[in-house]
Amino acid sequence: MHQPHYILLPVNPIFIAVSLVGAFLLNMLPWGGLAGVPDFVALVLVFWSIHQPRRVGIGVAFFMGILMDVHDATLLGENALSYTLLSYFAIMIHRRVLWFPMSTQALHVLPLFMLMQAVQVVIRWIVSQQAPGWFFFSESVVATLLWPVVTWLLLAPQRRAVNRDDTRPI
Template identity: 25%
Template sequence: MWIKSGLFPLLLSYLVALVLTVMPMPAVLEPWRPDWVSLVLIYWLIAIPHRVGFATVLVMGLLTDILMGSTFGIYATALVIIAYPALRHFQRIRNYSLTQQALVVAVLVLVKRIIVYELEHLLNDATFNLPYLYPVLSSALIWPWIFLILRRYRRRYLIR
């Protein structure tokens, strides 16, 4: 039942994004880690907005808060805020080329990173370092592959 409805493959993609978010990387590459959770959520928000909405984004944000050890609600707030334009303009974003989509993704990830930083600064007195913004570039660069892989995955498992 879960596989036929596409729920299990969808949940599996969320789990993979969460694992990639905390998976150890070489110290040189760590600052460049793409924002996996945002990338996967943005893909599903524009691909199947009737199945993935604010509740999904909120749960994923809270799970990210737990995994990252941040103040509860920071990532959830940031993800819900960037989910709005993705859901509001999903038809337009779908019709963009992969390069244009990558630029949209870069802006959304940048907004998310700024919101997370501002909330962390406000609540925990975090300091800003330029490498904090490197995931914006790496996420934009990896977006075409993420899009193509998840589209193939969606078609393979009939996620509708």
């Protein structure tokens, strides 16, 4: 039925910071506004808000949003608002999401990514009366498809044994 749940090691706060910086650097790559390229900062924020809500919360999301606003040269606060809402709703459902298998977790985070992009579209429409179109939401679908990969990558350091012993089952 379900895969067994492993006892994870505590997460290193430095690893959380490095993963957020890495996601920010991925967002800084010159994708050139290609449709379907996910927002890596949002993906990592949702992951840490679900797995470590006491360490990565709304304040970190706001700070990362301000950084993305400055980088993208968008309206100051657009990404900050969408990231804080994203983090808030991820923290709200964090206990529920962790009980499901990976495919169902991905279905739970899809509305979060869609909400984040809908907030961005509404803000852009209010400011400039321009809407990007429905293909803009393909980023949410791609981010949802990347959810299992990101989960596997970011939980990998916590799965290793402290003292490796071949006779111990855990």
